[in-house]
Amino acid sequence: MQAVATFLGGRPGERLCRVLQLPTGRTHLLGLLTAPVVPERAPRVLGVDEFAFRKGWRYGTVLVDIEAARVVDVLPDRDAASFATWLREHPGAEIICRDRASAYSSAVREAVPDAQEVADRWHLLHNLSSAVEKTCHQHRSCLRKQAEADRDAEPRRIINPLPPPMLPPTKIAVRTVDRYSDIHRLLGQGHSVSEIARRLHLDRKTVRRFRDTDLDELLASARHGRPKGVLEPFTAYLTERFTDGVTSPTDLFQHERGYQGSDLPVRRYVAGLRTGTVEPARGAIPSPRKITTWIMLPRGTVKLREEEQLLNVRLTCPDIARACDLAWTFHDLLQQRRGHQLLTRIREAERDAPAPILSFAQGLCLDLDAVTAGLTLPWSSGIVEGHVNRIKTIKRAMYGRASLRLLRTRILLRS
The missing domain is CATH 3.30.420.10 (Ribonuclease H-like superfamily/Ribonuclease H)
Structure with a gap:
């Protein structure tokens, strides 16, 4: 009965005992449990x-x-x-x-x-992965520009050009315009970010985003109908096919490209393209999470097609390339247990590393002894x-x- 209470607890243990024809109740079962005595000395x-x-x-x-x-x-x-x-x-x-x-x-x-x-080595890799992903987020515009340049360079016959997308009269779009004008008006008056955040009851990160981002980009994110979930990876393809003249949702849905969802999201997205109430998908680029996965996976385990995409990303953005090189260097230190080289690699990263990677390296300096031991000892x-x-x-x-x-x-x- 004590074993039953240990592994199952009160009510489940009572049900099992009933099947085994052991008359008992949950209170009696739990009363059989006694915590073992904690040793006087801690383990080595x-x-x-x-x-x-x-x-x-x-x-x-x-x-x-x-x-x-x-x-x-x-x-x-x-x-x-x-x-x-x-x-x-x-x-x-x-x-x-x-x-x-x-x-x-x-x-x-x-x-x-x-x-x-x-x-712990897993937490070190997790922190590094977060820094790499932040770098990819910060330099997503570089990848976007290159993808759009490659798309525009391709000769293509436009059968049914898209109408210019008009901003739908949604509350969030109007609020975005008003908030943008209020923030820039206060900035022009010389107010600080913290003071603007207090006046407008906003977070300081929101104020900085409206300060550093163009209005067109903010409005693009405010458009309703932006596809999410299973359809999002295929929106660039749908936009391209729609531009080429394939405007039937049925024809687009029946084309086999790995889409696992229903036809309803496809019909809604195509309807939005016709009316201009959704933002047409721009050049397809891998997400920051996907780029981070390619970088953090052990080399040799990434598929050939993904290696080619990662190479294109590295050629497009030098900062992501540098973050990738530093991540691989740190991964080698961890895998080969070369903790004695950590401080040298940190000094190299401090010279030209992107800001998130630099912050990660400086954080290692604050906990240098423990990190060095984690990259050296088997524990x-x-x-x-x-x-x-x-x-x-x-x-x-x-x-x-x-x-x-x-x-x-x-x-x-x-x-």
Whole structure:
């Protein structure tokens, strides 16, 4: 019965016991569970990570013995003070594997300053991937200009040219024009971005976007009817075929190009092209997420066609090419465990790296010892992440009804 309660919990365990003809109730089953005693000394290699009781609201901390691959303890929060107190009460940790969170790092420096901190390699790659994707977003205009230039250079007979798209009288379009004029009027009067944001009750990022973006581009994003979801990758092809004279939605839908949706989005998009109420898709370019995927995948695993597209992107935008080279260099450092070369590569990146990559490199300098250890030592937080996934399974099976004490008991008993 104790094993049933450990692996299934109260109500599911009661149902199983009923089938096995073991007379018991959920309260009795849960009363059989007792949390094991936490060892007085911490494991030599300790892993620490957060998990969510309720995502975005409340978090806890799980402590894992990396060498034994089992959970040592569960803390009710993710505060640095709680973790530091636990480290003082349970001495003995020599290596501590963690993510890039500053709370755990400050707790380690306060409680066990002699311990070796190891930054997790997956989180390093994730941070690098985010920096590469930001670079691709910032230089998307370079790719757009090149794609439009290539499209305009192709000789093509226009049978049914598109009518000039007229701005539909939508509320969001009118609001965009009014907001653009208000922001630029206040900028002309010498007001700062923060002051404009307070006056107009806007976020400062919104004010900067209206300051740095042309009105035509803002209006283009305000047009209604812009296709989303499964149709979006095919809008450039549909626009080109419509321009060539193929205006029947049925003919466009029946053309096999990998589209998995229904014909209704195609009919709506073609109707919008006829009336000019949707923005015609411009030159097809790969999305920043897709370019980032090509860059971050191990070399040799990318398909030949995707390698050609990535080469075109690199030739079009030098900043994306530089971000790609730096990402590959960092990936080689991680794969070959050449942490001793990290500082040299950071200095090289500081000379000519795009802004997001530069910010990533400077962030590594703030946590240099732990990052160097993560690129050198064999330890990582992979086992901890596996336990976090298992905690999610246990937590969701309890449907939020149980207390922290019961959740902690089941986590420790199943580790």
